[in-house]
Amino acid sequence: MGEVLELKKMVETLRAENDFLHERCSAVQEKEKATALRIDVLSVEVVDLGKQMTTLTLDLEEEQSVRIRAEKDLHELWGFVIKQHDFGFDQAVRQATFFYQVLVDEEKFNNRKNFYKGELTSVMDIRDEDKEA
Secondary structure, X not given: OHHHHHHHHHHHHHHHHHHHHHHHHHHHHHHHHHHHHHHHHHHHHHHHHHHHHHHHHHHHHHHHHXXXXXXHHHHHHHHHHHHXXXXXXXXXXXXXXXXXXXXXXXXXXXXXXXXXXXXXXXXXXXXXXXXXX
């Protein structure tokens, strides 16, 4: 009888331990399912982020191409402005020659020179006193 009671207690203890282990296994399985679901969601997000990175990279390359074209256009326009400036200067010199019978000597007339302190000086050599002040 004592053995039977002891075996019953042991069986009850083993059942309780089995139930506890079963609950733990169920909890672990639920965590595994949640983890697998989270991995699936994150995998989709990684794919979406990869697509966004590709799109942004292509956009950046396009923006760089546009910037390079704009810089080239600006350089060409700057050259055009310089040519127009030279043309306007030459036109004014021709008019001065015609109207005032001024003899035009190539060395005396130069649109890249100006009078500074009583001398004809290269525009690049003239100090900008406003900036220095």
